Amino acid sequence: MSVQDLIRQRFFPHLWCPGCGHGIVLNNLLRVIDAEGYDPYSLCMVSGIGCSSRVSGYVNFHTMHTMHGRALACATGIKLTKPHLKVLVPMGDGDAMAIGGNHFIHACRRNIDLTAIVLNNRIYGMTGGQYSPLSGPGVLATTAPYSSIDNMFDTVKLASGAGASFVARTTAFHVREIQSILKKAIAHKGFSVVEILVGCPTYFGRKNKLGGQVELMEHYRDSTVPIGSKKLEENPHLIQRGIFVEEERAEYCAEYARIIERAVKEQ
Amino acid sequence: MSKKERNISFVQGNEACVRGALYAGVKFFAGYPITPSTEIAEQLARELPRIGGSFIQMEDEIASMCAVCGASLAGSKAMTATSGPGFSLKQEAIGYAVMAEIPCVVVNVQRAGPSTGLPTKAAQGDVNQARWGTHGDHSIIAMTASGIQDVFNVTIEAFNFAETYRTPVILLFDEVVGHMREKLVIPPQGELPVVERLKTSVKVGVNYHPYLPREDGRLPMSDYGGEHRFHVTGLYHNIWGFPTENPDESHRLLRHLVDKLENRAHLLARWKEHHLEDAESVLISYGSSARSALHHVEGCRAKGHRHGLLELQTLWPFPKQLVREKTARARHVFVVEMNMGQITSQVKAVVDDPDNVFLINRLDGSLVTPSDIESIIRVVEGRGV
Amino acid sequence: MEAYTINAGWCKGCGICVAFCPKKALGLDGDKAVHDPELCVLCGMCELYCPDLAIRIDKPAKKVKAGKEATA
Known part of the structure; x- marks a missing residue:
């Protein structure tokens, strides 16, 4: 098996723009699947709507391209029906945190064994560059021509607070870290959230004078540090990367299996 | 013979619906509490785990309908139940089920609307919403009943139609039927016809097309986790299930979605x-x-x-x-x-x-x-x- | 034998591989990446960075220590 065997090659080249961070995440996700030897028949990918959600069309797993924001809700139905499936849910920042925000926090709360990969490019790409709940104040977008005044969610804090048992963050620049984190996230029994900061050179980079794809990669290299880095003392605005939460907690499908056991016995 | 042995009971319409769904082989329910349909959720929360099925109370009506879509594609006969305001919220995913041809049953125990309306009073104002609630041209099956035995029978029929035609089927009950009590006789399993999911006969390793109709118009299914990997989308798609913008394929898909039901109106009529x-x-x-x-x-x-x-x-x-x-x-x-x-x-x-x-x-x-x-x-x- | 291939049909010429190659073994020819085997040490970073999945290095076993991504 190789990475090429895990994709639907006839749809390549993919539809993403040159230098889009989504491709880098797909690339490294596939390497994890390959290296860990997951049977593609045991994998299900469920996505919503947006640039990032198109990833489900490219992987040769069981795949479901659903509605905007609804991927986690659909995935919950699949997982509860076939608990042995590994269910991966790639989502954009708008998909996961705006229209799908309610599903996101409740999937965290249930601790159902899904792997949510939040591809955060801080913009709605597919619709042409509107601000998202992860854009933050000061960002320029087509719907924030005078700059955004909206505060942003912190995905890591939100997921941790809502009860996810695995929470991590990395960036498209840190490709080996993507692999090491995704490897753990997929193996983790419980709801895992991996936020990956990715560049959207077409809309975010250009509009916000951050440059092209290379400059965005450098931006994520230079504006992030591993959790607890000493550099934070000099610059507390640096974004921390790494695994923030990794705990064993009761998983939803396992708990429901116990309900079934009880219900059958008590009949 | 005792009443229990003859399986005769005195039940509400909502319970008759649950009994019909179980008779038809429901294995998955996702829902959200709403009057006057909640008894359906309450009773399935008790019954489904007894038969190894799954019940889940989702965070909202939208999520419930989405979970039903996921569960059905994973191989379970799946349903949800709601009332007017919830039915409005479910329209997005009902449209998805229409487009992706996902068999499922959606119960709407109607109350007076619009909006919150009269939550505990009866109405039949959602007839057109059942037909045209979701956007875009499409067709749909909607059924109803006036008595408890009929609720039971029509619910089984709804599951049978959903499986036969790969479509969501709406059960439009109303508050009076949902809450009144009458005698229900449940026949032994096997007496009433139950349509099982038509599984594809395509062998492992051979290309499976999830949207390629057989000669009789039916679309055999595989399921997530099964022998075939396939793609499902709410976009216009080809026989593989992959997105298409090809005008011929798009036209053919929409005609198929509409014609598969409209051309069979006489077969679907129950009265x-x-x-x-x-x-x-x-x-x-x-x-x-x-x-x-x-x-x-x-x-x-x-x-x-x-x-x-x-x-x-x-x-x-x-x-x-x-x-x-x-x-x-x-x-x-x-x-x-x-x-x-x-x-x-x-x-x-x-x-x-x-x-x-x-x-x-x-x-x-x-x-x-x-x-x-x-x-x-x-x-x-x-x-x- | 290592085989280094760039799938020109998939490469969109974003230049990320060029910018982050530690040995400057990659360049752009028009809007396609090109590879200089003389300079390349097969560290494999370009393969991981490529958003287009266009770079493929088939190696029988690891011979060269893998490159390290810069840390901030």
Whole structure:
């Protein structure tokens, strides 16, 4: 098996723009699947709507391209029906945190064994560059021509607070870290959230004078540090990367299996 | 023989729906609490784990419908239940189920709307929403019933249609039917036909096309976690399930989604008829309104008036042929419903003389009574006020 | 034998591989990446960075220590 065997090659080249961070995440996700030897028949990918959600069309797993924001809700139905499936849910920042925000926090709360990969490019790409709940104040977008005044969610804090048992963050620049984190996230029994900061050179980079794809990669290299880095003392605005939460907690499908056991016995 | 052995019980409509769903093989329910449908969720929360199925109370109505889509694609017969406001929220994912051809059953125990409306009162105002609630051209099956035994039977039929035609089926009950109690006899398993999911016979390693119809028009399914990997999307798609913008493929898909049901309207029609053979006045009704209509008809017959009742159980696709045939010899047609004429307009559209079709309704959350019906029919028939 | 291939049909010429190659073994020819085997040490970083999945290095076993991504 190789990475090429895990994709639907006839749809390549993919539809993403040159230098889009989504491709880098797909690339490294596939390497994890390959290296860990997951049977593609045991994998299900469920996505919503947006640039990032198109990833489900490219992987040769069981795949479901659903509605905007609804991927986690659909995935919950699949997982509860076939608990042995590994269910991966790639989502954009708008998909996961705006229209799908309610599903996101409740999937965290249930601790159902899904792997949510939040591809955060801080913009709605597919619709042409509107601000998202992860854009933050000061960002320029087509719907924030005078700059955004909206505060942003912190995905890591939100997921941790809502009860996810695995929470991590990395960036498209840190490709080996993507692999090491995704490897753990997929193996983790419980709801895992991996936020990956990715560049959207077409809309975010250009509009916000951050440059092209290379400059965005450098931006994520230079504006992030591993959790607890000493550099934070000099610059507390640096974004921390790494695994923030990794705990064993009761998983939803396992708990429901116990309900079934009880219900059958008590009949 | 005890009642339990004969499987006779005295139950609410909502429970009869649960019994019908279990008889039909439901394995998954996702829902959100809402009056007057909540008993369906409560009872399935108890029953489903007993048979190894799954119940989940989701964070909202939208998520419930989405989870149903996921569960069905993973291989389970799946359903949800709601009422008007929840039905509005579910429309997005109902459209997805239409587009992706996902078998599922959506129960709407109707209450008066719009908006929060009259949560504990009956209405039949969601007939058109069941047909056109989700956006875009499409077709849908919607069924209803007026009595507890019929609720049971129609629920089984709904699952059978969902599986046969790979479509969401809407069960449009109403508050009166959902909450009233009557006798229910559950026949032994096997006595009533139950359609199992049509699984693909394509061998492992051979290309499986999830949207390639067989000669009879049916689309055999695989399921997530099964022997075939396949893609499902809400976008226009080809026989592989992959997105397409090709005009021919797009056109063919939409025609297929509509024609597979509209061209089979006669096969999907379910109805009951009372005293129609020689009826001069034909009443058309459905759901709880049909109970009052039947009471009226039987009272009339006792007095020698030739009235008859056509009780519709399939509302969509609208059974045009049936309604034309049954009203062909009628001097007057009366449609009894608890809305402003949603089925009346359908009847008017198919009969030869639409001016002879009269609406008898109530809009105040109360059941249309037999005397409401009598007072209007007397006037139309010229029998005085 | 290592085989280094760039799938020109998939490469969109974003230049990320060029910018982050530690040995400057990659360049752009028009809007396609090109590879200089003389300079390349097969560290494999370009393969991981490529958003287009266009770079493929088939190696029988690891011979060269893998490159390290810069840390901030």
